[in-house]
Amino acid sequence: MHLNQLMEFIGHFMGAVLQLILIMMMARRKDKRHSEKVFFTLVVAIFIWHAGSFVSTFSELLTGERIIVVGLIWDTASALSMGFVPPLLIHTLLTFLEELPENFFSRWRRTVLFVAYAPLPFFWRAPLRLIQHPELPRAENIMLVTQMFEYWTIVALAIASYMCYKLSTLSRDDVQRRFYISLVRMFVIIFGLMVLTHVLYAKFIPGLGTYFLVACALAPMFPTIIFSYFILRYNYMEYVLKRSIFYSLLAIFVLAVYILGIRQVGDFLERALDIDFRIIEAILVIGLILLIDPVRERLQAAFNALFFREQSYYQRVFAELSHRLGSLQGIEVGRLLRYVANSVQTAMRLSNCKIILLHEENGRLVVEESSSPVQTEEVENIVRHFQKIHAHSISLWQVTDQAVVKEMKNIDATLILPIYRDGRLAGVMSLGPSLQYRELYEGEIEILSILLNHLVTAIDNTRLMQDKLEMERRMLANEKWMSLGRLSGQIAHEVKNPLSSIKAITHVMREELPPDDRFYKDLAMVEGEIDKLTTVVNQLLRGAHPTTQTEKVADLRDIIENVSSVLRPEASHADIRIICQYDNGIPAIKADPVALREIIFNVMNNGIQSMASGGTLTVSVSCLQPDPTTHRRSVLVSIHDTGPGIPEEDMSKIFEPFYTTKEGGTGLGLWIVREKLTDLGGSISVESNGGTTITITIPVEAKTAVGPPATAPNPEQEKPDA
Structure with missing residues (x-):
């Protein structure tokens, strides 16, 4: 041959x-x-x-x-x-x-x-x-x-x-x-x-x-x-x-070794040495059979490195990502979505990647969370398409529904993958054009689908963990309020009752004396100090009893105007102007009006008391843009005074209970403000630069939480301060 x-x-x-x-x-x-x-x-x-x-x-x-x-x-x-x-x-x-x-x-x-x-x-x-x-x-x-x-x-x-x-x-x-x-x-x-x-x-x-x-x-x-x-x-x-082609090539390799190697050597030796090569040929064939397995492994490794590099890379990357999803459970869902979307975008070299979670509201699916800002109206037809046909994916180049095509172009998507939970649509993954100018392969889409299943599990576990943490937080809060309640009961028994007796005796003694008596003014001063102690005890008691807020609606503008009218006489007496500024379209806030009134009252009163030589108190109310992750709206209240400001060494202590720099102050005002804002889901920050600016953020839909009762301050009593 x-x-x-x-x-x-x-x-x-x-x-x-x-x-x-x-x-x-x-x-x-x-x-x-x-x-x-x-x-x-x-x-x-x-x-x-x-x-x-x-x-x-x-x-x-x-x-x-x-x-x-x-x-x-x-x-x-x-x-x-x-x-x-x-x-x-x-x-x-x-x-x-x-x-x-x-x-x-x-x-x-x-x-x-x-x-x-x-x-x-x-x-x-x-x-x-x-x-x-x-x-x-x-x-x-x-x-x-x-x-x-x-x-x-x-x-x-x-x-x-x-x-x-x-x-x-x-x-x-x-x-x-x-x-x-x-x-x-x-x-x-x-x-x-x-x-x-x-x-x-x-x-x-x-x-x-x-x-x-x-x-x-x-x-x-x-x-x-x-x-x-x-x-x-x-x-x-x-x-x-299929990888079966590899085995065909392996068979060809073995056949070639036998025909070109063993047979050729055998024919040459039989002609040159005149020997029977069949025994040697049998030994060589056995050796070839023994070599098949190690040769197969080496050829398989070379075959994978040559042909399946992308698939192996994606499997390795997404396996690591799936493993990390288990360790990321418990973080905010929005952060989890952004992490996965960015990882997929980087690994697959896409122009963009969005993950959108949906939930049912009034009989329709709306956007709940997303890795980047997306409105429900932007994916409405895409969601309806998946609900209708339960497709495994939607390709921009294959879908015939023009409404779906338009929405995919608007969000810069060439492929949409569904996210199912218990057979129901729970979200979608939007994949932008490839930076390699190619379409995704079927194997890559299957890997992404598996990753989305892991993501759904991680999200469910995250929400369960958040619910557990919220329940534990409520239990700790209840324990805190119970401890404070027991403490307040002891204070009422050990302090307030004796104070009432002392005040009554002092009042009787003062009334029995003529006004020009030298002890008359001393007893009046004792009564005043007893009233101050009673105020401190009352504020502590208000912060010691938790209540569950019921859903109410408050008009923030009305509350600020009401508080301003109460504080204006005192402000005018101290040569202080109160200026209120409002943006158009300030929404009503779903929160207890009494709690909001106490928050505004405490902060405005602190500002007035800080300007001993007169000045201006400016209250500005504006609307914030919706949060890109939670899509929740908030209102911003900025209260600025032209007083001397807060010393830098005191900035870290102003929210601590009983801390005050003013003579006769209780130190509970800002502490109560922060506690109430926390219960409403809001926040407070302080800046001191040429006066003091206190910024309050209040969500339009304040969360219902366990917190102290919202008790309206009495203008006739001594006003709380920092």
Whole structure:
């Protein structure tokens, strides 16, 4: 057996296996486009060529001579199919070009197809000659000595190279562009091989000519290898080759080692040393069998590194991300969504990625949380589409609903994946265009779907943990209020009751004395100090009894105007102006008006008391933009005085209970303000720079929480302060 025969045998076998795998894969695909049907025909023609040549070569190697019946059937089929390969190649590339928006070949479609298929009748004389003379040599010899076929194949390769070049320049997908550039290079190499072999007559070079002919006969296999590589590497054209092709290649490797290695060495030793090589051959075959497993592992690793790098990378990244989701449970849901969205966007090199959670409200699904700002109206039709058909994904290039297309374009999405919880739509993931200018593969979409299932579990666990923490917080708050209640009871018993007795006795003693008595003023001062102590005890008692707030609606403007009217007499007496400023459209606040009144009263009163030499107290009310994560609205109240400000060393202590810098102050005012704002879900901050500015943020829908009772301050009593 000559080396060129072995090359031809193995080459045609590999070519037939590759084409057969592609045929089975393409046959399973439904709803084929016209270009796919033409391409399928081309693959079938190349398969018949390789299969026929393989059977003929195998029969000759098996029997040592040409079998007439085999040659008549398979060589005829090979010759017929090879005649169709050049025109089908041009036809396939033409249909690919027709699918692109910029295609100048479409106007010349009929002319190109006529030129492609016109030479076919002239090639049919080769298979007819085989039928008439079955003893002639094999099909490739008949086809390749047909001078017109040689030249036509060269012309077809030149046209195919140019068409692939045009496809590479018109394709916006980076993978497609690389695929067509690879085909251009391969067609140019085959073109050069054909010219060298048949135009420059390299086929007549002694010793090398037969190898040039074998290379030309195997040439149709090499573009198929490129196509198979792109399918395995990138799932090109959404085809999926199973890893079973790896085992086919492994079988070819083992067969090649046996035929080219063991058998050749055996034949050489039998001729040179005149020995029986069968025993040594059996030992070598056993050794080859033992080597199969380690060789398989090494080839499998190389196979994965060559073809499945992206899939392995995504699986590793998303497995790590899924693992981290377990450790991130308990953080805010919005932060969790942003973390996952940013991770997916970075890993898959997307222009953007959004995760949107939905919940039912008044019979419709609305946006609850999202990784970036999205309104319900922006995804309304997308949500309705998933509810209607329960699709696994929505592609911008395949969906026919124009309302859905419009919404996807508005949020810059090319693919939408649903998030299901217990069979119901719980959210969507929006994926923007790929920075690699390609569509996501089916395997990548499956990995993302698995990740979304882990995300749903993590969100559920996060919410359970938050509910548990909230319950524990309430229990701790109740324990705190119970402790304060017990303490306040003891204070009432041990302090307030004796104070009442002392005040009553002092009052009686003072009334029995004439006003000009020197003890009359002393007893009046004692009564005043007792009143101050009683005020401190009353404020402590108000902060010691929790109540559950009921949902009420408060008009913040009315509350501020009411408090201002109460404080204006005192302010005017101290030469202080009170200025109130309001934005338009200040919404009503769902909170206890009495609690809000006490908050505003305490802060405004502190500002007035800080301006001993007169000044201006400015109250500004404005609306804040909705929170991008929770979509909740808030109102901002800014109270600024022109007093001396708060010393820097005191800034960290102003919210501590019983801390005050004023003579006669209780130190409970700002502490009560902060506690009440916390219960409402609001916040307070203080700045001191050329006066003091206290900024209060109050949510429009204040949360219902356990907190101290909202008791209106009595203007006649001493006003609380910091």
